[in-house]
Amino acid sequence: MISDEVKRDIEKIIFRINESLDYDWLKEKQDILKAVEFDYSSENFWKREDAKEKIKLLSFTKKEIGKFNEIKKLKEDIEAMRELYEETSEIMDVEAAKIVKDAEKKVKSLEIERYLSDPYNDLNAFLSFSSGAGGVDAQDWTEMLLKMYLKWAEGKNFETRLLDEAIGEEAGIKSATVHVKGEFAYGFLKVEAGVHRLVRISPFDANKRRHTSFALVEVIPELAEIEDIEIDEKDLRIDIFRASGHGGQNVQKVETAVRITHIPTGITSECQDERSQSQNKLMAMKVLKSRLLVLAKKKKNETIKEIKGEFKSAEWGNEIRSYVLQPYQLVKDHRTNYETGRIGNILEGEIDEFIWAYLKNQK
Known part of the structure; x- marks a missing residue:
């Protein structure tokens, strides 16, 4: 039977x-x-x-x-x-x-x-976070998002490395970049590019008022063709500084972190995860070249939006998804109208339902 x-x-x-x-x-x-x-x-x-x-x-x-x-x-x-x-x-x-x-x-x-049949979908990805409007709450929210995606990647047995992290003065993080390695990492994560909004009773407000915070998520593919890109050194500004992230013997002691700016476009990348300045420079250059190659391959603005995610400032009215903790619990994607009240599970990295809802909505 x-x-x-x-x-x-x-x-x-x-x-x-x-x-x-x-x-x-x-x-x-x-x-x-x-x-x-x-x-x-x-x-x-x-x-x-x-x-x-x-x-x-x-x-x-x-x-x-x-x-x-x-x-x-x-x-x-x-x-x-x-x-x-x-x-x-x-x-x-x-x-x-x-x-x-x-x-x-x-x-x-x-x-x-x-x-996930579109170009680049099967590639690894660089996942970047930037805190937006909302002050210290936004920085705390940005760190919550970082942890959410790290847990999601862990659940898929993807390999992750935190390349850089700018810690907030009071709490949370101002920005971070993660290298995500796994089958179709970019194809899944590109869905998440955009502004994410959090509504909750602020733990940083003595009067326990409700606050709204914003964070920007950007995703670019790790492109194999970057070795073919040659950049004139005159077009680069390289800054060396002390790492500001958590942990590690070198943090705040030795200037090993590297930030590279491509002056003509204003595109930047940085890395502080490696042990040496030279290794950090190599990884920062890899990220920078990937970003530049996206622009070189996709000159038309609409196509750039498709690959990198349309740029939006991290503030009110630009959000792709809202996460409400108080006065009720709800996560809603404003592109698909898919929603769930299981916000605890979502923040623990269980976001596949939102990813698939978006992917299926596009076909």
Whole structure:
């Protein structure tokens, strides 16, 4: 007999598959495939400047359609299995559980390919935080966000390194940058780029009044092509200073932290996590080059917004998401209207529901 738990898992995976099988999406991909195949059949195809790109698109689109059909067949197999256990109960619990587990892996693969198929999505990411309007509360909120994303990354077994951190005078942090390494790290985190708003009774207000605070999150991909970028040293200003972050024997004792400013664009990066000044300089340059390469690759303003996240000042009216602790508890994404009252779980890094709600809303 199949247990009630496995039966529930079967219903859940069928529901999840149904959500993934978007036939409008399939029709769009089939139309793209027909158009590219038509181009490919022309006599002068290989004389076209975009021939290689067309071949890549042809291969990628075929793969996407194949994955869709694979999941469709999987659904049919699971539904047949469900009918079999309802009629004869011949399928054993262990076998059914294995089929469901395999199905979950395939559905997850399809979801990732569908929703994270854009350029750069599979890359590592640099995640930056800046406190905005709200004074010390905003700095405390910025540190809360930093911890939230570190816990999220830990839950995904991603590797994280805090590259720089500017500590607030009274509490929290003014800014920070984290290097996040993991499969599709940028694809997931780019969703989080923007202004995040916190409403709560301020722990720094003796009168216990409600305060609103803002923090800005920026995300850029770690691009492999940075080695090809050459920067004129005259265009750089390099500042050496003492690290201001937590911990470490060198903190506030030796000037090992490095800040690099690209003078023509005003873009900056800094690193204080490495043991030596030279290592910090290398990492800061890596971050700077990644930022510059994004600009070089994407000259049009709208495309830059897509990759880095549209710049917004961290203040009222620009927030992408609000986190309310008092007088009620609610987290709401203003782009998708997705919301939950489980703010404690969210601040502990359980933000996947918001990430997937946004990704699915974009397709």
